[in-house]
Amino acid sequence: MTGAGKGPLKGVRVxxxxxxxxxxxxxxxxxxxxxxxxxxxxPSGDTTRSLPPGPEDNLGAMFMNVNRGKRSxxxxxxxxxxxxxxxxxxxxSDVFIHSMRGRAIERLGLDYPSVGASNPRIIYANLYGxxxxxxxxxxxxxxxxxxxxxxxxSLQAALSGGEPTYLATVVADKVAGLTAAYAVxxxxxxxxxxxxxQEIEVPMFETLASFSMVEHLCGAMxxxxxxxxxxxxxxxxxxxxxxxxxxxxxxMIYNDRHWSNFFDAIGNPEWSxxxxxxxxxxxxxxxxxxxxxxxxxxxxxxxxxxxxVLTQAQCPAMxxxxxxxxxxxxxxxxVGFWHQVHSAxxxxxxxxxxxxxxxxxxxxxxxxxxxxxxxxxILEEANFTPEEIERLAGPPQQNRQSG
Numbered sequence: 452m453t454g455a456g457k458g459p460l461k462g463v464r465v466x467x468x469x470x471x472x473x474x475x476x477x478x479x480x481x482x483x484x485x486x487x488x489x490x491x492x493x494p495s496g497d498t499t500r501s502l503p504p505g506p507e508d509n510l511g512a513m514f515m516n517v518n519r520g521k522r523s524x525x526x527x528x529x530x531x532x533x534x535x536x537x538x539x540x541x542x543x544s545d546v547f548i549h550s551m552r553g554r555a556i557e558r559l560g561l562d563y564p565s566v567g568a569s570n571p572r573i574i575y576a577n578l579y580g581x582x583x584x585x586x587x588x589x590x591x592x593x594x595x596x597x598x599x600x601x602x603x604x605s606l607q608a609a610l611s612g613g614e615p616t617y618l619a620t621v622v623a624d625k626v627a628g629l630t631a632a633y634a635v636x637x638x639x640x641x642x643x644x645x646x647x648x649q650e651i652e653v654p655m656f657e658t659l660a661s662f663s664m665v666e667h668l669c670g671a672m673x674x675x676x677x678x679x680x681x682x683x684x685x686x687x688x689x690x691x692x693x694x695x696x697x698x699x700x701x702x703m704i705y706n707d708r709h710w711s712n713f714f715d716a717i718g719n720p721e722w723s724x725x726x727x728x729x730x731x732x733x734x735x736x737x738x739x740x741x742x743x744x745x746x747x748x749x750x751x752x753x754x755x756x757x758x759x760v761l762t763q764a765q766c767p768a769m770x771x772x773x774x775x776x777x778x779x780x781x782x783x784x785x786v787g788f789w790h791q792v793h794s795a796x797x798x799x800x801x802x803x804x805x806x807x808x809x810x811x812x813x814x815x816x817x818x819x820x821x822x823x824x825x826x827x828x829i830l831e832e833a834n835f836t837p838e839e840i841e842r843l844a845g846p847p848q849q850n851r852q853s854g
Contacts, residue, residue, distance in 0.1 A: 458485030458804075458813030463639065465489065466541060467521065468549035468561075470497040472594070472621055473655065474578045475517045476628030477635070478548065482520035483804045484813040489544075489829055490521045491537065493528070496822040506796045509822055516801060519792075520816020524830070525823035526843065528559050536843055537561065538569045540833055546635055548576040552591075553583045563650040574638040576651040578631050583652065592655055597623035601659035606667065609686040626662050627655040683735055689742030692771045693749040699771040700754050702761065704745065706731065712764040717748060790815050 463486040467478040475490075475497070482488040490497075497518070502511040526533040538561075541547055547566050549556055556562050556577075563575045577583075580592020587600075598604050598617050607616045631653040638649055666685060670678020684690065692699040704713050707730065714722045722728060727737045734741050749757060754770050761768040772780070778800075783789060792799045794817050804813040826844040835843070 457811070458483065459808055459811040460636075460813075461485035461811070463487070463546065464544045465546040465548060466491060466537070466544045468547070468551070469578060470550060471499055472513075472517060472624040473628045474548060474550035474631070475499075476625055477576075477578065477631040478521065479517045479519060480628070480632040481546075481635070483815055485811070486546075488521040489540070489825075490518060490523045490820065491528075492523055492525050492822060494525055496525075500822065510796060510819070515796075515799070515818035518819030519801060521820060522825035522829060523820040523823055524826045524844075528561065532839075532842060534560060536830070536835070536839070538566065539835075540829070541566050541569045541573060543833065544570065544573060545639065546574045546576065548578065548631070548635065550578040552579055552589060553577070554589065567648060567650075570648070572642060572646070572648045574635055574642065574648055574651065576631060576635050576638075576653060578627065578653045578655075580654060581656045582654040587656065594621040594623045594655075597655045597659055600656055602663050602667070603659065606663065606681075606686065609681075610688060610691065612688075623655050623659045627653055627658045630658045684738050687738045687742055689739050689746060693746050695749055695754045695757055696752055698754045700749065700757055701769050701771055702745070702749065702757075703767040705767070709764075709766050710734075713761070713766050716760050716764040716766075792818060794818050 460481055463481070465478055465481055465486050465488045467474065467488050467490045469475055469478065470492075478486075478488045478490070496509055497514060499514040499517075500509040500511055502513050505511040505515065526537055528534050528537065549561070551559075553562075563577075566573060566575055580597065581587035581590055595617055599615075601623070603622065604615045604617060607618065608614060631651075634651050634653055638651055642648055666682040667680055669680050669682060670676045671680045692701050704710055710728055711720075711723055714720050714728075727733055727741060752760070758768060758770065777783060778789075780788075788803050788805075790801045790803045792801050792815065796818060799818055801815045801818070803815060806813075823844070827840055830840045830844060
């Protein structure tokens with residue numbers, strides 16, 4: 452079978468040489484939206500295959516989720532025959548995406564000039580840690596490292612008593628993965644209009660620096676600066692989930708109407724006349740005092756009581772929930788967020804596609820494939836001879852056992 456996904460990217464073929472999380476997340480998004488993603492793996496496989504838990508040693512849960520809907524082919528790209536086979540596959544592909552450092556992909560003879568010579572219309576995406584023209588170009592990069600380099604870890608210190616901390620999610624990988632997904636799709640749109648392929652570079656460091664500077668550039672945006680960096684509301688030590696009489700609640704009383712409604716709801720309408728609460732500007736200038744006063748008020752009632760009050764006052768609020776709570780969240784259940792997938796490896800729950808299309812909806816595919824599961828199938832589709840297939844993929848029985 453060929454890639455059988457459905458969605459707005461149906462008919463787009465992607466050669467995916469990425470591993471771990473950033474690149475696989477990019478191509479998971481594309482597979483969810485209908486692209487035929489061919490995951491090209493070394494004989495040892497993607498390293499995340501071995502991350503537990505999983506039904507087998509090389510089928511970890513994270514791997515199976517982020518590589519869902521893809522097909523796996525094993526090619527040892529240090530072998531000249533495998534390299535030539537990959538270039539042949541590129542001739543009929545729309546996207547070539549990798550997450551190796553620049554020098555590594557050049558040594559393999561699979562840089563943009565080499566792949567572009569096989570297919571001038573191909574969209575060639577480089578995903579790596581740092582832009583190739585800067586002094587960090589050859590530094591190894593993982594999520595924690597890029598969080599630290601981008602200022603995210605330092606920003607977190609403002610909310611953790613001065614102690615630098617990582618975010619409890621792999622934000623650099625996923626933000627860069629999202630960025631790569633929209634960059635590839637934009638390049639495909641450009642190709643449809645003007646007919647040419649192009650090379651894309653998506654570095655994690657620059658991507659996360661751009662992400663963090665959206666709100667934190669502040670006064671340093673101007674030359675000369677008219678104030679410090681750092682968005683005061685986001686960095687206030689009082690910005691945290693608020694303790695209630697029986698738990699915690701997240702509250703975002705932001706605009707003038709929110710505050711007026713809140714003061715009315717708690718029976719203190721006169722607080723609106725306090726200069727500190729007068730406007731968004733004054734609240735931002737006095738954000739620690741504003742949030743500190745709010746914190747004291749919220750301690751006086753239960754979470755359920757506050758949810759009723761704040762909902763009536765049209766003030767944004769939600770109880771603090773755990774990851775486990777999301778598994779049976781009534782809203783996620785109602786919108787069909789969770790998908791039950793039946794596969795040879797058992798029944799599984801997977802997050803659905805978070806965006807919807809009225810005409811071409813996507814859907815999550817089967818869990819990430821076994822190593823080399825589709826090697827012969829992919830080569831047969833590309834009209835390789837039986838002799839070439841056996842040389843590249845081994846005898847049929849051997850391939851089934853290894854996949």
